[in-house]
Amino acid sequence: MNKVISKRLTFVVTILSLLIFIIIWQIIAQQGLLVKNFPGSFKTINALIWWVSDPFFDNGPNDLGIGFNLLISLRRVLIGYSLAVLVAIPLGVLMGMSKLAQSSLNPYVQLLKPVSPLAWLPVGLFVFRNSEITGIFVIFITSIWPTLINTAFGVASINPDYLRVSKSLGASKSITIRRVILPAIMPNILAGMRISMGTAWLVIVAAEMLLGTGIGYFIWNEWNNLSLENIFVAIIIIGFTGFILDQLFGFLQDKFDYSI
Amino acid sequence: MQKDSNSKKNSTHLELVKLGKIFFKEKKFFDLYSKHKKSSFEAIKNINLKIEKNTFVSIIGPSGCGKSTLLNLIAGLQSPTSGKIIIDGLSIKGPGPDRGVIFQNYALMPWLTTIQNIEFALNTVFPEKTKPDIKERAINYLRMVGLEKASNKFPKELSGGMKQRVAIARALSINPNMLLMDEPFGALDALTRSYLQEELLSIWRKNKVTVVLITHSIEEALLLSDKIILMSSGPSATISEEISVDLDRPRDRQNIEQDPKYLKIKMRLEKHLLRETRAVEEVT
Numbered sequence: 001m002n003k004v005i006s007k008r009l010t011f012v013v014t015i016l017s018l019l020i021f022i023i024i025w026q027i028i029a030q031q032g033l034l035v036k037n038f039p040g041s042f043k044t045i046n047a048l049i050w051w052v053s054d055p056f057f058d059n060g061p062n063d064l065g066i067g068f069n070l071l072i073s074l075r076r077v078l079i080g081y082s083l084a085v086l087v088a089i090p091l092g093v094l095m096g097m098s099k100l101a102q103s104s105l106n107p108y109v110q111l112l113k114p115v116s117p118l119a120w121l122p123v124g125l126f127v128f129r130n131s132e133i134t135g136i137f138v139i140f141i142t143s144i145w146p147t148l149i150n151t152a153f154g155v156a157s158i159n160p161d162y163l164r165v166s167k168s169l170g171a172s173k174s175i176t177i178r179r180v181i182l183p184a185i186m187p188n189i190l191a192g193m194r195i196s197m198g199t200a201w202l203v204i205v206a207a208e209m210l211l212g213t214g215i216g217y218f219i220w221n222e223w224n225n226l227s228l229e230n231i232f233v234a235i236i237i238i239g240f241t242g243f244i245l246d247q248l249f250g251f252l253q254d255k256f257d258y259s260i
Numbered sequence: 261m262q263k264d265s266n267s268k269k270n271s272t273h274l275e276l277v278k279l280g281k282i283f284f285k286e287k288k289f290f291d292l293y294s295k296h297k298k299s300s301f302e303a304i305k306n307i308n309l310k311i312e313k314n315t316f317v318s319i320i321g322p323s324g325c326g327k328s329t330l331l332n333l334i335a336g337l338q339s340p341t342s343g344k345i346i347i348d349g350l351s352i353k354g355p356g357p358d359r360g361v362i363f364q365n366y367a368l369m370p371w372l373t374t375i376q377n378i379e380f381a382l383n384t385v386f387p388e389k390t391k392p393d394i395k396e397r398a399i400n401y402l403r404m405v406g407l408e409k410a411s412n413k414f415p416k417e418l419s420g421g422m423k424q425r426v427a428i429a430r431a432l433s434i435n436p437n438m439l440l441m442d443e444p445f446g447a448l449d450a451l452t453r454s455y456l457q458e459e460l461l462s463i464w465r466k467n468k469v470t471v472v473l474i475t476h477s478i479e480e481a482l483l484l485s486d487k488i489i490l491m492s493s494g495p496s497a498t499i500s501e502e503i504s505v506d507l508d509r510p511r512d513r514q515n516i517e518q519d520p521k522y523l524k525i526k527m528r529l530e531k532h533l534l535r536e537t538r539a540v541e542e543v544t
């Protein structure tokens with residue numbers, strides 16, 4: 001009973017706080033308390049409804065439905081991210097298992113990890129001479145580190161009992177990796193993949209402002225049109241999409257939670 | 261499951277010859293400059309031991325003396341720094357499915373169900389067997405420890421005693437000649453422990469295996485073993501005594517404590533452990 005009530009209560013509180021936020025926003029905008037012509041919440045909501053009700057129209061690259069732009073961004077993220085995960089997991093396992101791999105690769109990881117992914121944009125453009133591939137490349141570079149580091153850490157801190165069982169049965173290295181190490185570090189891999197996805201989604205918006213399509217370019221374009229309410233629409237949609245992506249990993253992490 | 265029963269009794273199954281293990285500390289970069297030269301630790305030294313086929317042997321010693329180290333060496337999980345381990349006349353090089361190991365923390369894989377844990381062992385040891393064969397065998401061994409109903413449960417859904425039974429089933433499923441157990445019942449409550457002790461004894465009688473059991477409990481050693489090995493305190497621990505337990509079987513848990521022979525051995529064990537534990541306290 002208690003649980004049902006508190007659940008309903010949190011729902012009501014959430015709705016209420018949202019309503020208050022919308023009203024305050026509208027008042028501030030209407031009174032011109034911030035700057036002149038700052039769009040109010042009503043105007044923004046109207047714009048949101050307009051964009052969402054017809055998300056897929058195509059009147060050339062500078063007038064594209066928000067659904068198309070979102071799909072373009074998602075596609076870039078998904079390709080770059082998947083490539084990164086495909087490289088990061090085997091490399092992470094290698095680094096976790098072998099001291100030699102660890103000490104030869106770690107300097108690069110530590111050096112490149114703190115660099116803003118956007119620094120790679122000009123490099124990508126110079127090498128690939130193609131904005132699409134450059135976008136994917138930047139996402140790749142962004143996504144690789146958290147998954148790589150988490151995987152390597154997972155392998156290094158694996159419960160030695162599992163390895164002992166495997167060894168005592170005379171299991172080969174390949175069986176040990178596939179049937180013991182990989183399942184054992186699944187929680188670490190997923191945690192890394194979740195952070196990677198989060199940063200990839202952060203970075204794609206910034207990268208696309210310079211690349212010419214996608215939700216990030218949409219914002220850049222609306223800035224040139226001086227249409228702040230459309231920028232707010234994009235922000236809401238980016239936030240919502242990021243939230244869904246994150247929840248997806250939350251769901252997966254629950255599935256692979258081995259703890260008691 | 262029955263192994264050929266006309267294998268000669270009293271033939272040596274396991275022999276340890278001048279076995280020793282030194283743990284070398286990994287040299288880190290900064291150690292080159294440090295003054296501490298203590299770079300290695302001799303856990304056990306000059307262990308000589310013969311264990312007959314199908315006997316039940318317990319190893320007792322003060323905490324930290326090197327019992328687990330000794331068991332890991334016999335299992336082939338670590339390699340000795342000196343000496344030899346001879347099984348059935350052959351010096352061993354590493355781990356093998358002729359030895360089933362049961363670890364203190366059960367060591368079940370949490371991402372596999374009960375039956376999958378056993379199937380993992382079977383698949384690894386018998387890669388040529390078909391899937392239905394493996395499954396049937398796994399179920400048989402789960403039935404043997406009374407857990408066929410829990411076959412699709414995950415380890416986290418089992419009690420400690422149930423987990424240890426799965427671990428026993430897994431170790432036995434590969435049909436080893438030798439069962440190596442490191443304090444298998446240490447973490448269990450008294451009732452579950454005595455229940456599993458009985459179960460272990462009946463498994464041992466039926467399956468004809470040599471058992472090497474590490475335990476902290478004098479009562480457990482006396483109830484189960486043919487022979488008790490006493491280890492001295494470390495570092496450089498070694499075997500200080502071997503005691504034959506010539507009490508009749510089956511041994512009755514309730515009445516065994518009235519047996520004067522039992523009491524005599526028990527006193528001897530207690531004295532030894534007290535002496536060796538005191539030695540540890542004085543060193544540290």
Ligand SMILES: Nc1ncnc2c1ncn2[C@@H]1O[C@H](COP(=O)(O)OP(=O)(O)OP(=O)(O)O)[C@@H](O)[C@H]1O
Pocket residue numbers: 283301303321322323324325326327328329330494
């Ligand atoms: N990998 C290792 N590196 C260095 N020292 C080790 C290592 N493993 C064990 N030792 C040391 O060897 C000694 C014996 O350890 P071991 O675990 O065999 O003792 P034990 O008799 O099983 O103790 P307990 O009764 O507490 O289980 C201990 O002093 C321990 O610190």
Ligand SMILES: [Mg+2]
Pocket residue numbers: 327328329442
């Ligand atoms: Mg131990």
